[in-house]
Amino acid sequence: MATCTPIYQLPVPTGDDRPCDIDDWSCAFAEAVETQLDALDAVVNRTTTTIPMAQVVMTEPLSFTEQVGSVTNFVFDTVLADTDNMFDAAEPDRILVNTAGLYSLTARVYGDAVGTNFASLSLRFRLNRDGVASTLFTEQRGWTNVAGGINFYMTPSAVSSFVDGDFITLTYNFNSTSGETLTFRRVQLGATWLGDVP
């Protein structure tokens, strides 16, 4: 009766095995090796052929007048890259995580505002896990008395671990002293898998 190697359970014959049964053992051995090679291929192909990542963009300007804002999700209309089914047009305000691991989050938010009495613009990366939302990172800008209005450019970035089923949103919250008008011209959100989390 063949025995097996301790880690990958590769069958090997012993001195009690009949020579004429070598065909049975050789097929069991080849199949066991094939299983391990398949498992290795799955890991290598996942990491080197296609890294899970998504880059989505809001291309239509979003303009509003606000004094005391609320935390609101950006909604995206264009996909630049999606290698792991991370964006669903039916739920365009989020990036889905289908492969667990450590991810880099990046965003570009460009726009302008008229008026002078600005208070703050906050951008947040938010995680939703099992129906519970939490903030991963907040980037905030404040402007006071900038005559002639402003053009703003913000590029928040963060790194965090995620599990299958999580989703990521990018939110904004604008406050002004007396109800100023702000326009987002272009907003891009990206999530790129960096590696496994042990």
Add this chain to the structure above:
Amino acid sequence: MIPVGDHGLTCLSGTDFAAIALLMQQNAEVIDGALQANLSSLQEYSNRPWAIATTTATTTVAQTTGEWPGTGFFSAISLLSNGYSQVGFGIDITSQTISPTLHPAGWYMMGGSATFQATGAVTANSRRDLAVEWAFPEGGITQYGEYSISSVYESNTAGDSASVAGMFFADGTRNYFYDLTWSHRNAASTMTANAGARFWIVYFGSGVTV
């Protein structure tokens, strides 16, 4: 011999069970090749090309009244790299011509950070921009393919800081430039970008599809 799976392994049948030496030789060669191929791919994945440039000198930048691109401010650098040693981080966007052989197709992440202060008075609430720019020559002029900008409005403080990061896509058919630039609208005085500013790039592989 009976084929097993799709890697080229075989096993013995009831009629050739004596060919054990040939079986072991063939399977050993198949396993050797499959393991080496995966090892090479994993080594490439775990050692993606990257470069980090750190400024070693301060740079004074005059006010710019227009939008970006700003001014490259890496006059002297310390460069760390595991595969981009041929890339030069210069002080002018035109000095970073990169051929497609050095920039394979795929997605790149680039970013930078800097601290700065006015050399004299501060124009209150005037804007400063730190930008990563990704451009290519076309039709005799420089075309800006993509950029990431972090803007700060300084309100009469003793200096400020900014960081910027973004993903950039190379199609493998162009010569690309990339640069980290600084611009400001501090009319009251010039500004100094301090030594220690960082500019970094990492490549995410050629298999990333768009």
